[in-house]
Amino acid sequence: MHNNDPKSNASHELSLQTQALHSAFQADPQTHAIAPNIAMSVNHTFSPEGGAFSAQGLDDISDGPFLYAGWTNPTVRQLEQRLAVLEQAEDALSTATGMAAISATFLSLLEAGDHLIISDVCYAGVFEFATQVLPRYGIEVSVVDTRCTTLVRDALKENTKLVHIETPSNPLLRLTDIKALSLLLKQNNILLSVDSTFSTPVITQPLTLGADLVIHSLTKFINGHGDVLGGCILGSKPVIKRLRAIGGVYLGASLSAHSAWLIMRGMETLYARMKTLSDSALTIANWLESHPRVCKVLYPGLESHQQFSLAQQQMALFGGIIAFQVDDIDSIEQRFAHESAMFYYAFSIGHQRSLAVVMRTDDLDASTYRFTPEQRTQFCRDAGAGVVRLSIGLESADDLIRDLKHLLR
Template sequence: MSAKSNRYTPETAAVRAFVDPEMGTQAISPSMVMSVNHCFDPQQGAFSAQGVEDLSEAPYLYAGWSNPTVDQLEQRLAHLEGAEACLTTATGMAAIAGLFLSLLKQGDHLIISDVCYAGVYEFATQVLPDYGITVTAVDTSDITQVLSEVRKNTKLVHIETPSNPLLTLTDIKALASELKKSGTLLSVDATFSTPVITKPLAFGADFVVHSLTKFINGHGDVLGGAILGSKSHLNQVRARAGVYLGATLSAQSAWLIMRGMETLYPRMKTLCSSALSLATWLEHHPRVKRVLYPGLASHHQFALAQQQMTLFGGIIAFQVDDIDLIQQRFVNESHVFYYAFSIGHQRSLAVAMKTDELDQSTYHFTEEKRAAFRAFAGDGVIRLSIGLEATEDLQQELEHLLR
């Protein structure tokens, strides 16, 4: 397959793009370049991040800056997302931190989702203010609220869609269109959706961020993150985060993530199908008070989900009548669902996310925001990350745990 060919479907591109038989051995599987150092010609000048416009085009010298295996992963991810460029990092949080610290400086203003991944929320609200960066958390599912907080010094709006853990959505196209009027950048954490479901850049976002640890790798055995966008934006981020923050993705991790992403499309189709079936079943269970899943007609943003998502994701959140009891059953009696944090594994995971605990540890809600959160989550939700097990086995286990 031609590396730059656009005439193949995304499913084929995930498997074949930027993968050619290796010269000499004719090996089909990509090779892994583990060397930290590369020989260079001093007559070509000493390599430095300073003065190099595009570090992705610089010669290989030191793996802290670039590596052939990592570069191959970045090319393949960019192809999947329809992005000009990609920077991978050691973790998803490193991608977020790298993006924020590359774009924002003292005196700038950042807007984030008021309900999002705990590490992102805590980094934005507890760490960035120490560097003179002002942060406002709003309900980004309500674009009017976002726009009401945009100031002259607002440099970036960062959203999650679907959000963690309430699975609320943000209309990427509508928000991007409005933010362009003020020159404010928009980044989208699309970890829950992956390129299979939503491609934020196609809707006008400036950046898309992934925790590669989750669905894209899909095997729960490696950490990684990615930032994707235009070449000019990524040059800026790479020159800072890619060189000076030290959160470089290793070649072995990049190789493992490439292995995982080659099955991304069939995996997502399988687990999304199971998730929709299970969410529909849960909605009619007598112990379940509410199911949060974008693919249900009962979801308050179902119409937006149909417009913005090709599938509805592998994450389900639901309220139960006694969250403490159900949590203990998942911990002590579950055999198919592992009780664990994280998402996107090939094996199904479950965890209780209690409202009071999230409030105390991360969000520190105002009374108004606590009431808004409780309107969706009640005392808390059970979050399921659906894996590749048979749907009937997952349902049978849920029937036992929810008895």
């Protein structure tokens, strides 16, 4: 019988690439199937003699028996355990979407009178939730360029409880020095959460750099097939226990067993996929940088990236997302939408097929960021009138470049 018990003495010697396949998994003892099972039941029987079950944080739900799928589920719990291995976390909480993971984090850790700092450029839903919704509940929010640790330090207040960053950020691929920022925040007893969706644990493991929480939209690279929504928060057991007791129970954004099963299917090929698309993205970014119609390329793996040195320090690869400016964004948008043979014109990232979308500065200003004059100036230094964001898939880099030649003619 093949021995892949995650508790075996040899498991700690395995690379994370290998553990993506073998951690928290054993062949079914009855059928000997070597694909994870799906526990689709909402309800589980239990013995009333087992004692009272508290969902208010007195007991960690994940340590108790499976009772109700809205709280815990065997398949979802297996996904959490496997993700925790890859991020080198003590525990994890899965949610129905990446946005649910963010809202569970903010609403579980913050209350009226607290202060939150977020990156000035980040996922639109996160920015809007933080700046437009949280203040309604008495939570103070500051928007800071977290590329500069000094700016974060200057924004700290006595009531600051949490700093939330994206690195690389969406859509400008700005980086934050996780290690330097975590050292600053630990001196002030402030938590640091890192949205690492663009990186995945293949590229960066924020907890090993001092972060308290790592957040992923599992919809993106970790699933990798564009067919399921999901989110996850990872960190120490005490913090995840608090999030599970509040966000996991009361916000109602539970991940379904079938979604968890699909995400586990995707994460088993995560290392191979991230290596392939990162290699392709670097090749394409270098090609774009030499094209006469391209004004600027934003990609952490280019020496022209303002934070290339930091990227080399905290990124094992440089990822699959490229943003670039062009001389005529209107004509290029139409060509990507109607003439591309390789790029699907669509939102989201992390699909096995390459995606492209135009993100205009004016649209982001009107709908999401609502820039101050200074913030708009800073944004336009990278984005100009807007950027084309590419999510590189698993196609040949040569074929993608051939298509880009046609689109940029």
